[in-house]
Amino acid sequence: MVTRSIWRGGMVAAAAVVLALAVSSLRTTEDSSTRSARMADGRPNLNGTWQVMNTANWDLLAHTVRPAVSQPGVYENHPVLAAPVLALGSTGLVPAGPGVVEGNEIPYKPEAAAMKRENGEHWLDRDPEVRCYMPGVPRAMYMPYPFQITQSPGKIQMVFAYANASRTIFLEEAPRPPADKWMGHSVGHWEGNTLVVHVTDFNDRTWLSRSGDFHSDALDVVERFTPITPDALRYEVTLTDPNVYTHPWKMSMVLYRQLEDNAALMDFRCLEFVEETFLGHLRKNQLVKHWEGDTIVLDVTRRVPEGDKKYER
């Protein structure tokens, strides 16, 4: 009897699988349920929207949770939240992460290491991300927003939600750009299952993280995209820049495909929102009443939320 009921259950499960297959074959377009792991030309299928699940954009090295902007606390090495992120509470914190750099060390030259430290201390003043500028490569690949890959035999186009940034990876003809680019100039080729991309022609304006990691216009990037599963790519990137680093160094992380049925690349359109941050002091009638010249004076007058007061009674 027991054997029989298991067998019957198996029949029901098998029928459900058949039904599911029939339904999925009715879909007329390719999506997560029907996408094949390979393209017609045999290459891995990279089409779709992708995103990392890490904290590299905050800090490339291993790090514990910390305020995005901090001030000394009561105890040494235990800083507390500072303006202008004080009112954000837990949303003003940098999430902890194990790091993405091989050997957990970026080989900065001594003067560059000092610059990185200073950049980190002046993050909000200096990070081009805060200004909604194009993020450059490789930073665009590990920002906490999705990007879409459109893959063809001759070109692979990547469009990033953040700031509508984009890059073309040329697999065939690749005319050299006439000037440096924020997103660099990408030329790729396949090595078996791995897409290898050489990126050059950078300017020196982009950063690598919110922790002040930077490069010069001599930056040379080699990226390797290798499928681990049909929906996950190992992303390895080697950075060479003799002006800033003593020797080439490497990051490694995983890109995940968005499998939601309603996955959509929606613009993270930030440029008009940063106007108040950077041009607010130039208004005839200022919206923020606490400008002193070009300095935002944040008194952070914030009422304790009603919910908290209830428990204080």
Add this chain to the structure above:
Amino acid sequence: MKIAARFLPVAALVAAATIIAGAQAKAPRTSWGTPDLQGVWNTNTFVPVERAPQYGTRAMMTEEEHAKALADLQERNKRPGRDSREVAGKPAIGTEKDVARAYNEFWFGDKPTKLSYRTSMVIDPPDGRIPPLTPEAAKRIADKREFLAALLQGTSGGHPGPISPRRAERSPDYNLDRINRADGPEDRGGPERCFGNGMPVVMGTGTFGGVMQLVQSSDSVSLYYDIGQGSGFAWVAPITNRPHLPKYVQLYRGDPIGRWEGDTLVVDVTNFSDETDFRGSRENLHLVMRFKRVDANTLSVQFTADDPTTWAKPWTAVQELEKADEKTTQILEPGCHEGNYGLMGMLINTRAAEKAFREGKGPDPATQDNATGGGDN
């Protein structure tokens, strides 16, 4: 034998027609079987958006009409344009208008040398004209025009009169125009704020006419429009059957969803924003775009624009883009926002001018024309 005899002449006719049509190479297909829309596309063939009334409902010119229209175009190309040192036929060297012309003609690049036989980009309605505005839209546009004129009143670019009290008012719409005021960033036009071009792009000829790169896969087409002064943008249309986003979600370039209808890629675009303006249509715009590879060198891009709050009925326009040489026609990144010292400069300058005026050291900025760019409008 009978069948062959009947069909052979037809086949011969078709072959002959193909040869007459310029022996164009066939439209290529992708390795996954769809028409291949890829390439770098632009146009140097002039087509007016709307049809001149003399052509009536005729979509194409006769040989004679074309020869005359081409001669007119070549004559127009000889005009000095922004190199002119005259305003309204009078010498104007050193005047505010002359100086405000800033860029000379050189920056506008090559002028179109080719003229299409097409009498207009608009193919529907049959008269080749964009349908009339709804009364609501006409009022909206008239209100804005009045506001723009009020802010120019009493300057070299506006009607004579005193400084208008309307200078203290907010623009009646979300401002995207160049208005004669710089109280804050919102007073400057969309291009000055680096908003970038919106959809649909109607490409022109010459340097500012635009270049489009299209990369295609089985589940999306990814377009990059390199157009205007750093107004370029990326636009991805997924080929999917997901529904559109909820209506209140407004995206600057809409929510595009693509599907194949035979050999035509149809992209349905909704969820536009009130921060873009396509000929008076804003968040209620509904676009249906049709991309079709006509032959190896031609991509037909057609759009139907519908907005019951703006036009009496939907209308359709088409552009036949030409395949560009990718070695010489490069796609450049926009970099407008990243280098936008102009917007900051405009605000700094205006605050300084206001201060100088308060101190009796300069004219009232409200009496200066900082909007018309010295154009002949």
